[in-house]
Amino acid sequence: xxxxxxxxxxxxxxxxxxxxxxxxxxxxxxxxxxxxxxxxxxxxxxxxxxxxxxxxxxxxxxxxxxxxxxxxxxxxxxxxxxxxxxxxxxxxxxxxxxxxxxxxxxxxxxxxxxxxxxxxxxxxxxxxxxxxxxxxxxxxxxxxxxxxxxxxxxxxxxxxxxxxxxxxxxxxxxxxxxxxxxxxxxxxxxxxxxxxxxxxxxxxxxxxxxxxxxxxxxxxxxxxxxxxxxxxxxxxxxxxxxxxxxxxxxxxxxxxxxxxxxxxxxxxxxxxxxxxxxxxxxxxxxxxxxxxxxxxxxxxxxxxxxxxxxxxxxxxxxxxxxxxxxxx
Numbered sequence: 001x002x003x004x005x006x007x008x009x010x011x012x013x014x015x016x017x018x019x020x021x022x023x024x025x026x027x028x029x030x031x032x033x034x035x036x037x038x039x040x041x042x043x044x045x046x047x048x049x050x051x052x053x054x055x056x057x058x059x060x061x062x063x064x065x066x067x068x069x070x071x072x073x074x075x076x077x078x079x080x081x082x083x084x085x086x087x088x089x090x091x092x093x094x095x096x097x098x099x100x101x102x103x104x105x106x107x108x109x110x111x112x113x114x115x116x117x118x119x120x121x122x123x124x125x126x127x128x129x130x131x132x133x134x135x136x137x138x139x140x141x142x143x144x145x146x147x148x149x150x151x152x153x154x155x156x157x158x159x160x161x162x163x164x165x166x167x168x169x170x171x172x173x174x175x176x177x178x179x180x181x182x183x184x185x186x187x188x189x190x191x192x193x194x195x196x197x198x199x200x201x202x203x204x205x206x207x208x209x210x211x212x213x214x215x216x217x218x219x220x221x222x223x224x225x226x227x228x229x230x231x232x233x234x235x236x237x238x239x240x241x242x243x244x245x246x247x248x249x250x251x252x253x254x255x256x257x258x259x260x261x262x263x264x265x266x267x268x269x270x271x272x273x274x275x276x277x278x279x280x281x282x283x284x285x286x287x288x289x290x291x292x293x294x295x296x297x298x299x300x301x302x303x304x305x306x307x308x309x310x311x312x313x314x315x316x317x318x319x320x321x322x323x324x325x326x327x328x
Contacts, residue, residue, distance in 0.1 A: 004026075004151055006148070006154045007157060009039065009301070010038070010122060010157075011037070011040060011312065012302075012312040013157040013312040014030065014158075016315070016316025016317055019116055019120075028121065029122075031126050031128050032122065032124050036124055038054075041309065042054060042113070043105070043109045048191040048270040051189050051216060051230060052109040054109070058308065077111045078104065078106060087203065087206075104219045106219075106221040126142050127143040128142055129143050129165075131166045131167070131168070132169065137151055138152070138296065152296060153298065153323055153327075155298045155299070156300075158301065177299060183238070183280055184235065184242055184279055187231070187274045187276060188249060189228060189272040189273075191226040191268055191270035196265065198261060201215045202218070208256050208260065209234060209252060210257065210260065212232040213232070216229065216230055226270065228270070235279070242275070249275075285304055285305065286305070287304040300319035304318075
């Protein structure tokens with residue numbers, strides 16, 4: 001019997017590695033602490049429709065990723081998003097068009113990871129707290145005290161702080177992961193009965209608690225009667241108000257949005273706040289992936305590269321490539 005490979009984390013990096021290994025004939029078991037796949041690419045189903053609270057869109061530059069995104073497009077998982085883009089600086093709103101191709105999942109961001117997951121064996125709502133070595137193989141312990149295994153190799157595809165805690169068996173890798181700072185982001189959604197009077201569909205924001213905002217229904221295949229907006233706060237603001245109650249976060253960011261539109265904004269009929277504790281890495285690395293092939297431990301994630309969706313996918317590719325190279 002072939003001993004399977006464990007992959008901890010079912011975001012883009014973990015699923016990128018999982019699909020490659022599975023397609024090459026390796027048995028895979030995925031573990032994720034959330035209810036489903038996606039990580040920061042997940043969407044939340046709400047009374048105001050499905051909302052992308054994490055990654056808002058992504059770009060593709062590396063030819064390997066471009067090819068993969070074309071495959072996703074062929075599957076109907078993604079489409080191009082061409083928003084009317086603005087920039088807000090020094091209290092002024094100005095049009096900010098560019099040539100960048102922006103992609104979004106359809107009909108929501110989580111369609112991509114759901115598609116990648118396919119029929120892979122996955123354990124959801126299962127938070128792994130320890131990765132330890134038996135006589136021959138790896139075992140995983142979860143927060144409920146259950147042990148999973150044996151596994152021949154383990155790929156850890158979580159944000160750096162979570163990866164650090166799981167790398168006790170590989171101090172060198174743990175040290176590298178521990179050196180990566182990840183920054184938080186408060187995200188809120190506001191839905192209005194009557195559409196706000198603005199042509200804006202996306203906006204990069206400076207000099208404000210806000211960093212970004214998007215009109216959700218301007219994205220392809222979004223279906224909502226309400227005019228729903230997703231707002232992201234800056235890392236600095238999010239760090240400062242990390243433990244602010246959600247109602248207060250909504251109030252403050254709603255106020256910043258009204259200021260930006262110079263508008264007495266109607267009261268939203270729906271609000272939601274979500275705190276991403278590890279939204280993005282501070283700075284970018286060129287590691288691709290971290291590996292101790294002799295131990296059979298590999299680590300991947302957006303923080304091993306550019307911090308973008310593309311970086312996460314490429315990092316997963318690199319981890320699976322190194323693992324297969326080692327197994328020969």
